[in-house]
Amino acid sequence: MSDTVAHGAHPPGFAHQFEDMTQQREAGNLGMWVFLVTEILFFGGMFTSYIIFRTLHFASFEAGSHLLKVQFGATNTVVLIVSSLTMALAIRAAQTGKRKGQIIFWLILTMFLGALFLGLKLRYEWYADYVEGIVPGISWNSGAHAPGVELFMCFYFFMTGLHAIHMVIGLGILTVLVIMAARDKFSSRYYAPLEISGLYWHFVDIVWIFLFPLLYLIGGRYQ
Amino acid sequence: MSMAIADLHEAPADSSVNYLNATYGIRSWLLTKDHKRIGLLYLATTTLMFFVGGGAAVLMRLHLIEPQGALFEPETYNKLFSTHGIIMVFFFMVPSIPATLGNFLIPLMIGARDVAFPKLNLLSWYVFVTGCIFALYATLSGGVDTGWTFYPPYSSSFSHTHVVAVALGVFIAGFSSILTGLNFIVTIHKMRAPGMRWFRLPLFIWAMYATSLIFVLGTPVIAITLFLLGLERILHVGIFDPAVGGDPLLFQHLFWFYSHPAVYIMILPGMGVVSELITAFSRKKIFGYSFVAFSSLSIAVISFVVWGHHMFVTGQSVYAGLVFSALSFLVAIPSAVKVFNWTATLYKGSISYEAPMLYALGFVGLFTIGGLTGLFLAALATDVHLNGTYFIVAHFHYVMVGGAVMAYLGGMHFWWPKITGRLYPDYWARFAAFMIFVGFNLTFFPQFVLGYLGMPRRYAVYPAEFQVLNVMSSAGASILGVGYLIPLIYLTWSMRYGPPAGPNPWGAKGLEWTTSSPPPTENFKEIPIVTEDAYNYPTPEVPRV
Numbered sequence: 001m002s003d004t005v006a007h008g009a010h011p012p013g014f015a016h017q018f019e020d021m022t023q024q025r026e027a028g029n030l031g032m033w034v035f036l037v038t039e040i041l042f043f044g045g046m047f048t049s050y051i052i053f054r055t056l057h058f059a060s061f062e063a064g065s066h067l068l069k070v071q072f073g074a075t076n077t078v079v080l081i082v083s084s085l086t087m088a089l090a091i092r093a094a095q096t097g098k099r100k101g102q103i104i105f106w107l108i109l110t111m112f113l114g115a116l117f118l119g120l121k122l123r124y125e126w127y128a129d130y131v132e133g134i135v136p137g138i139s140w141n142s143g144a145h146a147p148g149v150e151l152f153m154c155f156y157f158f159m160t161g162l163h164a165i166h167m168v169i170g171l172g173i174l175t176v177l178v179i180m181a182a183r184d185k186f187s188s189r190y191y192a193p194l195e196i197s198g199l200y201w202h203f204v205d206i207v208w209i210f211l212f213p214l215l216y217l218i219g220g221r222y223q
Numbered sequence: 224m225s226m227a228i229a230d231l232h233e234a235p236a237d238s239s240v241n242y243l244n245a246t247y248g249i250r251s252w253l254l255t256k257d258h259k260r261i262g263l264l265y266l267a268t269t270t271l272m273f274f275v276g277g278g279a280a281v282l283m284r285l286h287l288i289e290p291q292g293a294l295f296e297p298e299t300y301n302k303l304f305s306t307h308g309i310i311m312v313f314f315f316m317v318p319s320i321p322a323t324l325g326n327f328l329i330p331l332m333i334g335a336r337d338v339a340f341p342k343l344n345l346l347s348w349y350v351f352v353t354g355c356i357f358a359l360y361a362t363l364s365g366g367v368d369t370g371w372t373f374y375p376p377y378s379s380s381f382s383h384t385h386v387v388a389v390a391l392g393v394f395i396a397g398f399s400s401i402l403t404g405l406n407f408i409v410t411i412h413k414m415r416a417p418g419m420r421w422f423r424l425p426l427f428i429w430a431m432y433a434t435s436l437i438f439v440l441g442t443p444v445i446a447i448t449l450f451l452l453g454l455e456r457i458l459h460v461g462i463f464d465p466a467v468g469g470d471p472l473l474f475q476h477l478f479w480f481y482s483h484p485a486v487y488i489m490i491l492p493g494m495g496v497v498s499e500l501i502t503a504f505s506r507k508k509i510f511g512y513s514f515v516a517f518s519s520l521s522i523a524v525i526s527f528v529v530w531g532h533h534m535f536v537t538g539q540s541v542y543a544g545l546v547f548s549a550l551s552f553l554v555a556i557p558s559a560v561k562v563f564n565w566t567a568t569l570y571k572g573s574i575s576y577e578a579p580m581l582y583a584l585g586f587v588g589l590f591t592i593g594g595l596t597g598l599f600l601a602a603l604a605t606d607v608h609l610n611g612t613y614f615i616v617a618h619f620h621y622v623m624v625g626g627a628v629m630a631y632l633g634g635m636h637f638w639w640p641k642i643t644g645r646l647y648p649d650y651w652a653r654f655a656a657f658m659i660f661v662g663f664n665l666t667f668f669p670q671f672v673l674g675y676l677g678m679p680r681r682y683a684v685y686p687a688e689f690q691v692l693n694v695m696s697s698a699g700a701s702i703l704g705v706g707y708l709i710p711l712i713y714l715t716w717s718m719r720y721g722p723p724a725g726p727n728p729w730g731a732k733g734l735e736w737t738t739s740s741p742p743p744t745e746n747f748k749e750i751p752i753v754t755e756d757a758y759n760y761p762t763p764e765v766p767r768v
């Protein structure tokens with residue numbers, strides 16, 4: 001069978017359990033999609049709980065939402081959307097057989113934007129919240145706020161925290177991709193790792209697109 | 224079929240080099256990417272966990288010989304049943320068939336060289352072992368007393384035991400389930416041999432596919448739920464605490480959204496195994512192939528919308544209860560489809576009673592009892608009486624132990640010659656199957672009666688009038704315990720001293736039987752080309768079905 005050919009020739013990045021590159025590429029893509037489905041359910045438990053409590057304690061959730069620093073949330077939304085664009089451009093550069101310098105440039109720009117997101121969040125949101133005493137269980141001056149507000153802040157930290165963990169993992173993946181690109185692993189024939197990691201990066205973005213209005217924009221803040 | 228071709232290449236001289244002796248040393252096992260070796264790593268780990276969980280069960284049954292409790296303080300008893308439940312559900316039942324037989328067989332059955340992502344497969348074993356270590360650490364350093372369900376507010380605010388360590392262990396082990404499920408789904412979609420169309424797949428593969436769907440869709444929800452519980456316990460932020468607006472019922476909803484489908488993670492693979500065994504030992508094509516295949520998928524789908532039947536008496540609205548009750552009855556349909564199709568397959572088959580078949584027939588009988596008693600619990604009115612009693616304990620042990628564990632052992636005995644290349648002593652295997660069947664029924668049938676009479680579960684003491692039935696149950700448990708030890712002994716013995724099995728000792732159909740035993744590392748010298756349906760046994764009695 002063609003099997004001996006496939007196993008003898010070894011195209012770059014080819015793994016032995018597959019019969020040819022098409023099969024390998026399709027398997028990788030399907031694997032990432034299935035993983036993203038898992039991720040949706042993972043965040044889904046959180047979103048469901050959030051929605052239930054938001055229905056039960058809407059006024060408190062509104063009050064809690066107004067404690068958040070919406071200007072940083074909005075800035076970060078833009079930062080993330082741009083990072084999705086740069087990620088897509090990195091894949092495009094590989095696809096169209098551009099020099100490795102271009103791929104690396106777009107990847108590093110994506111990493112920079114990701115790090116910027118985390119930096120803003122950490123310094124101007126979470127740290128400020130800590131100083132203000134609106135971090136439940138850790139730094140909470142309970143006098144000022146109703147119990148439902150504490151619940152809202154819980155969900156705010158759980159959901160954005162879980163999202164931030166995904167961002168950190170994404171940065172790790174991007175680092176690996178930069179190293180792979182520097183070692184000339186990618187070409188217009190083989191760029192599956194870029195494509196698959198891109199799916200992940202866009203997914204993490206989309207989660208934020210849902211989180212931002214759910215957490216920051218409750219209750220007609222700017223009517 | 225390609226069998227003829229495969230036989231030419233596989234059967235003779237080459238078969239001396241196989242996946243077991245290709246490389247040696249502990250490193251070659253701990254760093255293996257071969258799905259067959261990873262299956263064996265899982266087998267060793269889950270067997271260890273089975274005997275830990277089983278040990279706890281034996282101690283519980285010994286304690287319950289006397290109405291006042293023979294051995295332990297009530298606190299210790301609480302830890303024993305919690306340990307038993309947690310270890311058996313999350314660290315034995317869930318990974319048992321999928322991660323051992325599934326890992327070993329899926330690539331062989333679909334004609335692939337390995338799963339789609341071998342490194343991920345190895346990683347999932349390491350993740351699982353990490354979860355096991357947390358669970359064992361918590362058990363040895365004082366245990367946990369919340370029951371396997373971890374209900375708050377007890378688990379979040381009151382229990383003084385190692386809740387966080389155990390929850391973390393289950394959380395971690397969950398990721399190994401997710402990775403395994405992902406790997407299987409992609410493997411079944413993308414790695415099938417030429418000609419292996421979906422409706423030529425063995426029914427075990429359909430069952431594993433349905434199980435993998437639940438792994439991927441259900442497990443992340445229990446992960447996030449336990450994550451929330453851990454945070455609640457450490458930080459006391461109040462998600463499950465009504466005093467600050469939280470809701471303990473939310474935990475139950477999220478918990479059962481996974482844990483009801485998890486029941487089918489445990490039983491669906493067993494159903495897949497039984498479909499293989501019954502066709503092989505009655506030498507017949509399965510009756511109604513597509514019905515059996517689709518019943519697996521529909522069980523997986525329905526399993527996600529019935530979780531409320533665990534909460535009929537917890538303050539869930541009556542209307543929600545009605546809907547959940549009706550939906551729960553629906554599960555009976557695909558389950559019954561399977562049982563009827565197996566029975567129809569047996570009809571006029573040339574049945575032989577080797578050990579795997581004894582387990583399969585035991586499965587059909589015990590699963591039917593377990594399934595039918597489930598209907599009592601799906602009905603609102605009877606559930607109010609039976610909820611929280613030994614009736615429930617008996618019901619799910621008939622499904623989980625009488626069903627899933629019987630199928631697991633049947634499958635292990637069926638594919639053992641393929642896995643090790645050796646035959647085990649058939650006499651002892653039949654003897655053990657018989658002993659397990661008797662011991663199981665003696666243990667759990669009295670518990671139906673106890674539950675009906677009103678004995679609550681999870682208590683260390685009971686009224687004196689229940690003693691006779693409890694002693695019967697404990698006697699059965701000791702028979703069952705010995706029954707489980709016997710296969711451990713003769714299967715281990717056979718690895719060294721058993722006679723060589725040859726590629727196909729049962730004369731069974733399926734690609735895994737076309738390669739040598741044990742298979743070579745690359746499974747097939749040449750990827751087979753499939754030209755016929757599954758279970759294409761010759762039908763001597765009537766030419767048309």
Ligand SMILES: [Cu+2]
Nearest residue numbers: 483530532533
């Ligand atoms: Cu259930």
